[in-house]
Amino acid sequence: MRNEAYHTFKVEQYLSELEHGVVYNFSESGVHPMSLQELADMAEIDTDAFMSTLIDYPQVNGKQSLRETIAGFYPGSSPEGVMITTGATEANTLVANTLLKPGDNVVCFRPTYEQISGNAQNNGNEVRWVDLIEANEWGIDAQALAAAVDEKTRIIHVVNPNNPTGCVLTVEDRAQIIAAATRVGAWIVADEVYAGTEREGDVETPSFWGTYDRVLIVNSMSKAYGLPGLRLGWLVGPEEIIEQCWRRHEYASISASMLSMELADHALAEPARSKLKARARKLIRTGFDILTEELGRHQGVFETVAPHASAMSFVHFNLPIGSEEFAARLLREKDLLVIPGARFGVENHFRFSSALPEDHLRKGLNHLNDLTRDIMEGR
Secondary structure (H helix, E strand, C coil): CCCCCCCCCHHHHHHHHHCCCCCEECCCCCCCCCCHHHHHHHCCCCHHHHHCCCCCCCCCCCCHHHHHHHHCCCCCCCHHHEEEECHHHHHHHHHHHHHCCCCCEEEEEECCCCHHHHHHHHCCCEEEEEECEHHHCCECCHHHHHHHCCCCEEEEEEECCCCCCCCCCCHHHHHHHHHHHHHHCCEEEEECCCCCCECCCCCCCCCCCCCCCCEEEEEECCCCCCCHHHCCEEEECCHHHHHHHHHHHHHHCCCCCHHHHHHHHHHCCCCHHHHHHHHHHHHHHHHHHHHHHHHCCCCCCEEECCCCECCEEEEEECCCCCHHHHHHHHHHHHCEECEEHHHHCCCCEEEEECCCCHHHHHHHHHHHHHHHHHHHCCC
16 A cells, blocks of 8 residues: 655655756765776776676675774774665665664754654654754754653764754754763764865864764765765664664665775775865865855845855845745756755755866856846846
8 A cells, every 4th residue: 555644855856856967966965076087096996906896796784894994983893883885875774774663753953864854754753853043053952952852762863064054063062962862862873974074174073973872873985085976885883783784784785886895995095085085175165165255246145154064055045935946947947956945844045065166166156146136136
């Protein structure tokens, strides 16, 4: 029987239906991807040796050397506490399906990427939303968090740095989350895919790993590394939970790709890892400066809380039009795609990715400015 109450993944549905073939695609959340040749050059991959890789089933929970490398990023972890997944997408889904039982609730912050919340709703679990405060640089409402968490809270989900705002939790906000989880024994599930994409300075956003005994970390090759096409992510946590997720992984995908694991093994080894993150930061910093310059041509129309990290900005606009209609007109009239804020549950905003080649970015922003003028003039 068809489930009429099925909760669609609003952002990904929007992207999967509209993004391909668009001339100015500013809807993505990562930096401009790199080619296989660029990766091979940067990571000094022996392409002859790579071409001899058997296109076979890999180790199901992930290549041993890759899990050892990733475990090294999280002091106190072990290769057995790491599982390689088909992107962060699968990791989030496995976590929801492993941890949540009937009657459990999940606490999420809004706006956010709804992968955990959507999976929870489709499993029949209650999702409790805590709205982030834009006037406080998208900080946490501590009173709302405390009120949302109770003895049935199984997961407190956080994306840090945040998607779509790019803001990083303060020390005080992190402490509030840890205290709330500790009070009821909830799991903190921390999606940290944007760590390493800092806009100012090169100090990486600190992980939740090691701050509390019930923490699961989700990460991937897509954002800070500019390699989304590898479709490779990982999950880090206590070994017994990772093993439970592994059993579900065997149903969901069996394993990630052998070729993706081989390439990730090279990409995460130094000095390639540092070079990839430096590339991402350069694109992010240049792109954000161009975005603010171009949107600044319309005084009083656009306003953005400057993202601390990530390739994205969550732009507030003051126009006589809703976010879905604004995005639809951009696509229809200018062949330009952004994500309407309504897809994140926040109106009068759009998510814009600016970590792109400068010429392409400026051309697209000229089109966005043209439509903005049309709307302001009633056309």
